[in-house]
Each structure stands twice: as C-alpha cells, then as structure tokens.
Amino acid sequence: MTLNxxxxxxxxxxxxxxxxELTMAAAxxxxxxxxxxxTFELYTRELPKxxxxxxxxxxxxALHYALNARFSDEGIEYLKNLQVFESVDRGFFDYLKDFRFxxxxxxxxxxxxxxxxxxxxxxxxxxxxxxxxxxYLINTLNVQSMVASKATRxxxxxxxxxxxxxxxxxxxxxxxxxxxxxxxxIGGCDGTSNVLAGHELGIPVFGTMAHSFVQFFxxxxxxxxxxxxxxxxxxxxxxxxxxxxxxxxxxxNLNMDFRGIRLDSGDVGxxxxxxxxxxxxxxxxxxxxxxxGNLDEQKLLYFxxxxxxxxxxxxxxxxxxxxxxxxxxxxxxxxxTTDDGKRVPKFKASEEKVSYPYRKQIFRKVKNEVMEExxxxxxxxxxxxxxxxxxxxxxxxxxxxxxELPDIWQIKETMQQQLSRLPTPLKHLHSxxxxxxxxxxxxxxxxxxxxxxxx
Amino acid sequence: MTLNxxxxxxxxxxxxxxxxELTMAAAxxxxxxxxxxxTFELYTRELPKxxxxxxxxxxxxALHYALNARFSDEGIEYLKNLQVFESVDRGFFDYLKDFRFxxxxxxxxxxxxxxxxxxxxxxxxxxxxxxxxxxYLINTLNVQSMVASKATRxxxxxxxxxxxxxxxxxxxxxxxxxxxxxxxxIGGCDGTSNVLAGHELGIPVFGTMAHSFVQFFxxxxxxxxxxxxxxxxxxxxxxxxxxxxxxxxxxxNLNMDFRGIRLDSGDVGxxxxxxxxxxxxxxxxxxxxxxxGNLDEQKLLYFxxxxxxxxxxxxxxxxxxxxxxxxxxxxxxxxxTTDDGKRVPKFKASEEKVSYPYRKQIFRKVKNEVMEExxxxxxxxxxxxxxxxxxxxxxxxxxxxxxELPDIWQIKETMQQQLSRLPTPLKHLHSxxxxxxxxxxxxxxxxxxxxxxxx
Numbered sequence: 001m002t003l004n005x006x007x008x009x010x011x012x013x014x015x016x017x018x019x020x021e022l023t024m025a026a027a028x029x030x031x032x033x034x035x036x037x038x039t040f041e042l043y044t045r046e047l048p049k050x051x052x053x054x055x056x057x058x059x060x061x062a063l064h065y066a067l068n069a070r071f072s073d074e075g076i077e078y079l080k081n082l083q084v085f086e087s088v089d090r091g092f093f094d095y096l097k098d099f100r101f102x103x104x105x106x107x108x109x110x111x112x113x114x115x116x117x118x119x120x121x122x123x124x125x126x127x128x129x130x131x132x133x134x135x136y137l138i139n140t141l142n143v144q145s146m147v148a149s150k151a152t153r154x155x156x157x158x159x160x161x162x163x164x165x166x167x168x169x170x171x172x173x174x175x176x177x178x179x180x181x182x183x184x185x186i187g188g189c190d191g192t193s194n195v196l197a198g199h200e201l202g203i204p205v206f207g208t209m210a211h212s213f214v215q216f217f218x219x220x221x222x223x224x225x226x227x228x229x230x231x232x233x234x235x236x237x238x239x240x241x242x243x244x245x246x247x248x249x250x251x252x253n254l255n256m257d258f259r260g261i262r263l264d265s266g267d268v269g270x271x272x273x274x275x276x277x278x279x280x281x282x283x284x285x286x287x288x289x290x291x292x293g294n295l296d297e298q299k300l301l302y303f304x305x306x307x308x309x310x311x312x313x314x315x316x317x318x319x320x321x322x323x324x325x326x327x328x329x330x331x332x333x334x335x336x337t338t339d340d341g342k343r344v345p346k347f348k349a350s351e352e353k354v355s356y357p358y359r360k361q362i363f364r365k366v367k368n369e370v371m372e373e374x375x376x377x378x379x380x381x382x383x384x385x386x387x388x389x390x391x392x393x394x395x396x397x398x399x400x401x402x403x404e405l406p407d408i409w410q411i412k413e414t415m416q417q418q419l420s421r422l423p424t425p426l427k428h429l430h431s432x433x434x435x436x437x438x439x440x441x442x443x444x445x446x447x448x449x450x451x452x453x454x455x
Numbered sequence: 456m457t458l459n460x461x462x463x464x465x466x467x468x469x470x471x472x473x474x475x476e477l478t479m480a481a482a483x484x485x486x487x488x489x490x491x492x493x494t495f496e497l498y499t500r501e502l503p504k505x506x507x508x509x510x511x512x513x514x515x516x517a518l519h520y521a522l523n524a525r526f527s528d529e530g531i532e533y534l535k536n537l538q539v540f541e542s543v544d545r546g547f548f549d550y551l552k553d554f555r556f557x558x559x560x561x562x563x564x565x566x567x568x569x570x571x572x573x574x575x576x577x578x579x580x581x582x583x584x585x586x587x588x589x590x591y592l593i594n595t596l597n598v599q600s601m602v603a604s605k606a607t608r609x610x611x612x613x614x615x616x617x618x619x620x621x622x623x624x625x626x627x628x629x630x631x632x633x634x635x636x637x638x639x640x641i642g643g644c645d646g647t648s649n650v651l652a653g654h655e656l657g658i659p660v661f662g663t664m665a666h667s668f669v670q671f672f673x674x675x676x677x678x679x680x681x682x683x684x685x686x687x688x689x690x691x692x693x694x695x696x697x698x699x700x701x702x703x704x705x706x707x708n709l710n711m712d713f714r715g716i717r718l719d720s721g722d723v724g725x726x727x728x729x730x731x732x733x734x735x736x737x738x739x740x741x742x743x744x745x746x747x748g749n750l751d752e753q754k755l756l757y758f759x760x761x762x763x764x765x766x767x768x769x770x771x772x773x774x775x776x777x778x779x780x781x782x783x784x785x786x787x788x789x790x791x792t793t794d795d796g797k798r799v800p801k802f803k804a805s806e807e808k809v810s811y812p813y814r815k816q817i818f819r820k821v822k823n824e825v826m827e828e829x830x831x832x833x834x835x836x837x838x839x840x841x842x843x844x845x846x847x848x849x850x851x852x853x854x855x856x857x858x859e860l861p862d863i864w865q866i867k868e869t870m871q872q873q874l875s876r877l878p879t880p881l882k883h884l885h886s887x888x889x890x891x892x893x894x895x896x897x898x899x900x901x902x903x904x905x906x907x908x909x910x
Contacts, residue, residue: 038667174594
C-alpha cells in the first residue's frame with residue numbers, strides 16, 4: 001500500500017487553495033467578467049495583542065506560487081468530478097488548464113517592519129486570477145511574518161546573546177519547520193537546528209547532542225568522551241541528564257577541551273550562574289554556556305536583565321509556533337476594480353471589519369534615522385514631502401518577475417536596518433505604544449462617502 | 456533566478472531533521488555501537504492545560520518517513536562540507552549513503568484517545584537509526600494530534616452541527632493546511648475548504664463565496680444571482696458584506712432557490728436568530744444558516760447551549776493552529792537498550808523531567824463500554840485481567856510495513872468509537888477530571904531503583 005506524505009508539489013500548486021476560490025472563479029468565468037482588472041490588498045486588521053510591530057516575511061514563497069500555480073489534467077479531472085462543479089460550464093475547466101497568473105504584484109520587501117491596516121502585498125490582475133491565488137499568499141506571508149517577528153522579539157530580549165531556532169520538531173509539519181527556520185533567521189536568529197533549512201537556504205546549522213545520547217552510554221562521562229573524540233572542536237556537553245551540577249563537575253574532571261555546556265532543565269538561570277563559577281574555577285573561562293528548554297522571550301529578557309552568564313539560547317516550540325500569537329488576522333481584500341478604464345472603489349462595511357477602498361501606497365517618514373509616521377495614501381496621491389520613499393515595490397509585472405530577489409542574508413540586513421529605525425518604546429516586549437499609521441484624507445473621505453451610500 | 460518554494464521532497468527526507476540527530480549518529484557510528492538495539496518512546500509529559508485527552512494522529516506520515524528516509528549524494532555532499540563534520544570519519548558518510556530504517560515501530564492506531572506519559576509510538580531499532588528519525592516523527596505526530604483533538608473539542612461543542620475546516624490560509628505553511636485538514640477530519644470535522652486535502656485524501660470539500668465576490672459586483676444582488684446561476688444547488692450566500700440583515704432581505708427578495716446563508720461578522724448568534732425568522736417568514740424553512748469568523752470551541756458551545764438556529768460552522772485559525780495549545784510537549788525518549796541480549800533500562804532524572812525506564816505496553820480497562828483506567832506496564836508484564844487489550848500495535852517489522860493502514864474514514868470511525876467510551880466528564884470543554892493512567896508497580900520500582908543509584 002502507498003503511504004501519503006502529503007508533500008506540497010509543483011504539480012498540485014493549483015489545488016493548494018480553498019474551494020471557494022475555485023467556485024468564485026467559475027462564477028466570474030461564467031459572468032464573462034474574467035478579464036476585468038481587480039486590485040486586492042493583503043494586510044492585518046490588527047496586530048496581535050502581544051505585538052507592537054511585525055516583520056514582513058514569506059514573499060519569496062508567495063511569488064513562487066504566483067509564478068507557478070497551474071492545474072494539471074489530473075487535478076482538473078478531480079475537480080470535474082466534484083458534485084459542486086457538476087452544473088458548471090465545461091469551458092471553465094479549459095480555462096483552468098491554461099491558467100497562468102498574468103498580473104502585477106507589489107509588496108513590502110521581506111524584512112520590512114509593518115503595522116496594522118498597511119497593505120503588505122498588492123495584487124493587480126484579472127479578478128479571476130487574483131482570486132485563485134488568495135489562499136496560498138495569505139498562508140505563506142502569515143506564518144513567516146509571525147515567526148520572523150517572534151524571532152525579533154526573542155533576539156531583542158536576548159540582548160546580543162546568540163539565539164538559535166531549535167523548534168523543527170514542534171513546528172506544524174515538516175515544511176513548517178523549514179519555513180520557521182527561514183523566518184527565524186530573517187527575524188534575527190543566528191541559525192537553526194533544521195538541516196534541510198541549512199541545505200536549502202545556506203544558513204548556519206547548529207546542534208550537538210540530546211539526552212538520549214548521554215543515556216545510551218553506561219556512564220555520562222563515556223558519552224562526553226565519545227562525543228569529544230568525534231567532534232574535538234564542537235563539543236557542547238548536555239549536562240542535565242541526571243544532575244546538572246554533577247554533570248558539569250564530571251565534564252571538568254575529564255580534563256577535555258570541550259567547547260561549552262548546555263543546560264536544558266531545572267532553574268537554568270541559577271544553574272548558569274553556578275555552572276559559570278565551576279567552569280571559571282577550573283580555568284575554563286573560555287567554555288560557553290548555552291541554555292534551552294521551553295524558553296520564550298519573557299525568560300530571555302529576565303536572564304538578560306539579571307545579566308546572567310549565558311552565551312546563547314536554543315529556542316523551540318514558542319518560537320516556531322509563534323506561541324503568543326499563533327495566528328494573525330491577515331486578510332486579502334478587494335479594494336478596487338477597473339471598469340472601462342475607470343477605477344471603481346471597493347470596500348467592506350460589516351461591523352468591525354471595515355476596509356478602506358482603492359489601491360494604496362505607503363510612505364514612511366523617517367527623521368534622524370528614526371521612523372516617525374507611516375502615511376497610507378491612494379495610488380494616485382503624491383505625499384506632501386519629497387523625503388519619503390514608497391514602501392511597496394513591484395515584484396511581478398504581467399506575471400513575470402521584474403525585481404531581483406535578495407538572498408536571506410540581505411533580507412536579514414534589511415530587517416536590522418529597519419529595526420534600528422524603529423522607535424525604542426516599540427521594541428519593549430510589553431510595549432503599549434502604538435506606531436502612528438495615518439490614512440490620507442482622500443482615503444478617509446472615500447470610505448466615508450461609500451459607507452454613507454450603503455447605509 | 457530560482458525562487459525556492461521550500462517543499463519537502465522524498466529526495467531530501469534524510470536532511471529533514473535536527474543537526475544533532477546527525478552529530479549523535481556520527482558519534483554512535485565511531486563508537487562502533489551502531490547496531491546496538493535501542494527502544495525510544497514518544498509521549499507527552501503533560502497534557503496542555505486546556506485539554507483532558509488527546510487524539511493520536513499523524514502516524515501514516517511518520518511511517519512514510521521511516522520507510523523512505525534516505526540521504527542523496529547531493530545531501531551527503533552538503534553535510535561533508537559542514538565545518539562541524541570536518542573531523543568525522545568519512546566512513547560515516549558511506550553509512551548515510553546506505554541508510555535505511557531497519558527497525559520495528561509500534562504505535563497507537565490513529566484516532567486513539569491518549570493521555571500524558573503514555574507512549575503513543577515506540578521505535579525498536581539500532582540506536583543510530585532510531586536517533587536519526589526522531590525529529591520528523593515528533594513533528595508529524597505532534598501537529599496532527601493537537602489539531603485532531605482540537606477538532607474533537609469543537610465537534611463536541613457543536614453538538615451535532617456540521618463543522619468544517621476553513622483554516623488553510625492561517626495554517627503554518629501550505630503543507631500544514633493539508634495536514635490540518637487531515638487531522639481535523641480525523642478529529643470529527645465534516646470536511647475542509649482545502650482542495651488539495653480533498654484531492655489527496657478523498658474527504659469532502661466545502662466552500663462557496665468570499666466577500667470579494669460580493670464586492671466585485673456593482674450590487675450585492677448581482678453577485679447573489681450570478682452565483683446562483685452557476686451553482687443552482689449549492690449556493691450559500693455570504694450576506695454580511697455590507698449589512699447582514701439587509702443582505703438576507705435582499706436575497707429573499709430575489710426569490711431564488713439558494714441553499715442557505717453564511718454569517719461571518721458581527722454578533723453572529725443574534726444574527727442567526729433574526730436570520731432564521733426572516734427566512735422562515737419567507738417560507739424558506741429549508742434554507743440553512745452557516746456561521747464563521749474567528750470561532751473557537753467556547754463560542755460553539757455558547758451557541759449550542761442557547762440552541763441557536765445554526766446548521767453548521769466554518770472554523771479557521773483557532774482550529775488549524777490549535778490556538779489554545781499550539782505546541783504540545785511531545786518528547787522521544789530512550790527507555791531501553793539491549794546489551795549482549797540483556798535489556799538495560801534507560802531513564803532521565805533531571806528536575807521535573809523524569810522518564811520511566813523500559814519498553815512499555817498500555818492496557819485499557821473498559822467496563823460497560825466506558826473507559827475506566829489505563830495501565831502502563833513493562834513489555835514483559837502480563838496485565839492482571841484477560842479482558843484488557845493492548846493499545847500499542849506493530850506497524851513496522853525490520854523496516855517493513857506489516858499492518859495494513861486504515862483509510863481516513865476508518866480512522867474517523869476509530870476516533871468515534873473511542874470517544875463514545877470516554878467518560879463523559881472528560882468531554883466537557885472545561886473538564887478538571889484527570890483520567891487515571893497507572894504505571895505498574897514493576898515500572899515504579901525500576902524508576903525508584905535507578906533514581907537511587909544516580910543520586
């Protein structure tokens with residue numbers, strides 16, 4: 001029998017969407033309005049309560065999707081046989097057979113800081129195409145942006161100490177482990193335990209031993225010695241399998257040149273202090289202390305504020321599932337259509353879910369290298385000052401890539417530059433500051449006018 | 456330039472692991488102990504605070520991994536070039552080249568209810584093999600078990616109303632959407648919006664229209680009519696784009712035979728009551744009411760307790776990210792090795808992270824079709840009553856599949872049978888009941904003895 005690993009593949013990209021994208025596509029198709037241009041914007045209605053900013057990430061995977069989403073014959077056969085499509089014109093399936101995304105995509109470059117209600121990605125395309133790609137775009141930008149900004153929080157809390165993603169085992173699936181490693185690196189982490197992420201992205205990979213390795217040998221010291229023999233320059237001894245302090249003492253008694261120790265249970269802060277003393281007394285001032293085990297940014301900050309002798313952290317579950325905010329209310333909204341060359345504003349008015357009409361651009365006002373305000377304007381508006389640069393950049397034109405994408409190290413640099421400009425109060429873990437995002441008067445007027453028309 | 460979608464593939468399965476699995480593997484390899492048999496058990500140290508039971512899921516993907524994990528030449532080349540491996544015997548890379556998992560795997564069948572400290576999967580294999588596959592096994596069982604039991608909670612709260620997974624866009628990556636759809640279906644959901652999950656697993660797919668479709672047309676009613684024209688038997692009208700009540704009234708005025716309505720914002724409970732009245736008054740007693748929009752099991756229970764006229768739910772983010780417990784402390788621990796045919800107990804003693812030694816089996820005592828107690832015993836122990844059946848079953852023997860795997864409908868049946876036997880108090884959302892899981896005296900004695908030896 002065949003076991004299904006449920007891997008996403010290039011061949012099934014078209015199907016990796018919500019059914020309603022395809023039922024709507026069928027309805028657009030039959031309406032004859034297939035080619036009418038529409039602009040959709042992807043943004044979060046509100047920041048998670050625990051976050052005062054987010055870091056854009058996941059664009060490369062989103063663009064890959066837009067460039068490669070297709071429907072295979074076999075996939076179309078599956079759709080044809082679904083009862084829901086039984087009354088749909090067969091011409092629709094011919095349309096799917098030839099489906100290509102032919103529109104434009106503008107977006108914030110990965111690593112850009114963003115806030116609520118700011119479009120982070122913009123699709124201008126025939127409505128049917130823009131609709132079909134919705135689910136995947138939200139998906140990949142959502143998870144990576146959440147994990148990237150979680151990583152940023154952790155790195156801010158660690159105040160310069162190394163932070164490594166150890167979370168693959170708790171990520172939401174094998175692919176999620178790799179996506180989280182990518183996002184964590186963008187957000188500031190120094191590397192990952194995920195070998196595949198290292199292989200695919202060229203980012204540093206870290207890891208030495210688990211408790212099982214120590215347990216496997218009859219004596220803890222046998223495990224330590226065996227590891228040191230094989231990895232003379234890279235031995236981080238996991239000392240807490242039975243008793244952390246005794247583990248450190250045993251390691252020191254071996255007189256080996258191990259590189260450091262890792263503490264993974266108990267009061268790791270206290271143990272780090274005692275461990276440092278023991279190491280120093282033995283003349284091992286050079287030995288590093290790494291800490292792991294259910295860490296979150298609150299604990300990292302606690303350790304930092306006490307200036308505990310910790311050289312680096314392995315962070316797992318809390319990072320990769322973005323535990324304080326595992327989901328973000330990222331939405332993809334129709335804001336404008338083009339009818340006979342005329343721009344028609346689109347908005348949504350239902351309670352608590354208002355959306356601004358018209359295609360937009362964001363201008364960020366930076367003064368003395370500090371961000372002061374974001375101004376969201378209609379696409380045709382010109383900002384009131386020439387020293388403002390637009391944040392949304394074009395990546396796809398007529399379905400083709402028109403911007404060279406940065407590699408992950410460049411994205412990390414973008415993030416660091418952005419972070420350096422973020423007002424300090426927003427960087428506090430428990431910040432209650434709200435960064436000013438202002439919608440232009442023209443946009444506000446349009447929303448007011450449209451709402452009045454509908455009520 | 457090439458954009459990387461970061462898909463997991465069969466070719467890179469070996470690398471989809473934590474680096475420390477491979478550094479330990481190298482150290483085992485060089486110790487000459489490669490073939491020594493070890494038993495690892497996968498279990499959760501504690502149930503998430505919000506859960507009183509979990510549903511096992513993800514085994515099919517875990518077994519696929521054990522059967523297919525390989526290291527390609529290109530993957531090995533990558534590893535060879537990592538600095539960390541520079542002093543490792545080149546024979547290790549030949550070992551990886553020929554790597555196959557040759558051990559046994561026992562596990563709870565998918566759909567089985569389980570509790571803390573109970574092994575849900577057991578690997579008996581040469582230690583190096585058992586170690587290498589750790590990360591992926593934890594990963595796939597962790598996410599699917601969490602989402603499956605989350606779905607069960609939601610379905611219990613919905614008290615018979617339809618529950619459909621709408622969460623793909625907020626799942627942690629494209630693959631996570633499919634995994635979540637699978638797990639949600641196992642846990643009791645009626646289907647998913649994820650077309651690829653429908654295609655891969657043959658489960659029902661659902662979906663009709665989004666707000667964008669309604670916004671796209673000049674008038675809400677144009678959208679309703681166009682959709683009805685294309686899907687005469689399957690039109691669920693999304694009525695809340697501008698004003699839910701007016702949306703329903705407009706739909707009724709069209710005198711079309713739509714199948715139902717969906718409410719996605721505002722006080723959906725209140726709106727359902729009013730909506731039902733309007734529909735009934737218009738003679739549309741047959742029209743269904745579906746509700747969606749940031750739902751969790753608490754809201755579903757609230758609606759159920761008030762017996763609101765809701766026919767079904769679309770649940771999204773909260774389900775697929777298992778928001779109350781996005782991570783579970785699933786661990787994979789060495790419990791036993793075999794040395795010269797002799798069984799050697801292995802345990803871990805560090806603070807708050809005790810693990811029981813020896814390979815185990817679980818017996819579940821069921822009386823009058825109600826679960827009474829689980830007894831965890833050593834592998835060689837015989838339970839005190841013959842009416843108890845062992846829960847862990849063999850799936851792999853010497854690296855080969857020896858059990859036919861059930862399809863997803865059969866797994867769902869297993870879950871339903873299990874749920875019917877679960878004591879009622881444990882099914883309450885806010886249950887404080889703890890199901891009795893007892894470790895045999897023999898196991899307790901072994902742990903006591905080993906701990907004493909080490910302290």
